Amino acid sequence: MTVSTKTLTIAETFFQAEAHLEIDVKSSIPVTLLAIFNANKVSINQSCGGNGTCGTCRVEIVHNSDLIKAPSEYEIEAIQELGLKSLERLSCQTEINFTAKETNVVVKIVSEPID
Numbered sequence: 001m002t003v004s005t006k007t008l009t010i011a012e013t014f015f016q017a018e019a020h021l022e023i024d025v026k027s028s029i030p031v032t033l034l035a036i037f038n039a040n041k042v043s044i045n046q047s048c049g050g051n052g053t054c055g056t057c058r059v060e061i062v063h064n065s066d067l068i069k070a071p072s073e074y075e076i077e078a079i080q081e082l083g084l085k086s087l088e089r090l091s092c093q094t095e096i097n098f099t100a101k102e103t104n105v106v107v108k109i110v111s112e113p114i115d
């Protein structure tokens with residue numbers, strides 16, 4: 001999978017579990033937030049390898065949540081089982097809506113930092 005990244009800048013100081021990331025990505029294929037993080041060497045836990053079962057890759061959508069695709073039934077079940085809060089999503093299951101004109105999204109990593 002090729003991820004064409006226009007910019008991914010860290011908008012605020014990278015506090016352990018308080019990281020805010022501003023993402024502006026162009027891609028011709030659906031791509032998850034976790035794939036964008038990995039392509040840009042953003043450190044985030046992903047214990048289950050992106051299968052949506054561990055909850056360690058959770059993020060909070062801080063800005064432009066309307067540019068994020070709605071969760072799939074699979075992610076909805078995982079969100080309920082893992083007890084995520086209302087604006088939290090699993091970055092391994094969450095895709096940006098690339099059909100929108102604007103693609104700038106700000107997310108906060110809320111999972112525990114990697115030791």
Ligand code: FES
Pocket residue numbers: 045046047048049050051052053054055056057058090091092093
């Ligand atoms: S990496 Fe495990 S739920 Fe996303």
